[in-house]
Amino acid sequence: MMKTIDLSPLYRNSIGFDRFASLLDNAFRAESAAAGYPPYNIEALEENNYAITLAVAGFTDEELDIKVERGVLTVRGEKAKAEGKNYLYQGIANRTFERKFNLADYIEVTGADLENGLLTIKLLKHIPEAMKAKSISINGANKAHVELKDESFA
Missing domain, CATH: 1.20.5 (Single alpha-helices involved in coiled-coils or other helix-helix interfaces)
Known part of the structure; x- marks a missing residue:
């Protein structure tokens, strides 16, 4: 419901x-x-650096597709059909999947690595200078300009 x-x-x-x-x-x-497939972790590595790790065992980098469009990170996996195999039991998931992650403003995907069945996508939060906090001083009622002071975050 x-x-x-x-x-x-x-x-x-x-x-x-x-x-x-x-x-x-x-x-x-x-x-x-x-439905929880594939399982994933979202990790804060350090200030403004993040990583999404998906368990994609059995997929090669050619079978995975990563795209960012309009603030949505999409990871797709399409497993090639196993030709000529006669399974008695098939418990390893070889199904196609699509996972979407909504990205906040100013989050950029900086890279992706596939190692030991784990796909790690690296993210960086980069706030433009124009969007950082600024202090506005008040110069009295008769002054015609407003002075802006930049307060950078360390």
Whole structure:
């Protein structure tokens, strides 16, 4: 059963979060549709550096596809059909999958590695200088300009 969340209090005090409701809705819908395959971890490596690791045992790099479009990271795996094999039991998952991750603003994918059945996608949060916090000084009622002071975060 899908729950409905009322976000109207958020919109009363916030500007520019129009996408937030659809992100939540998509997250609830995607989690039930994905059924947990392939399993993954999301890790904060250090400040502004992250990694997503997916367990993709049996897939080669040619069978995996990674794309970023409109703030959504999509990882697809399509296993080539095993021709001429006569399995008595097949317990190793060789099914096609698609996993989507919504990326926050200013998150960039910097690379991907496939090692020992684990696909690791590296992410970096890069905030442009124009978006960093700035202090605005008040120069009195009769002055016509506003002076901006940049406060960089270390």
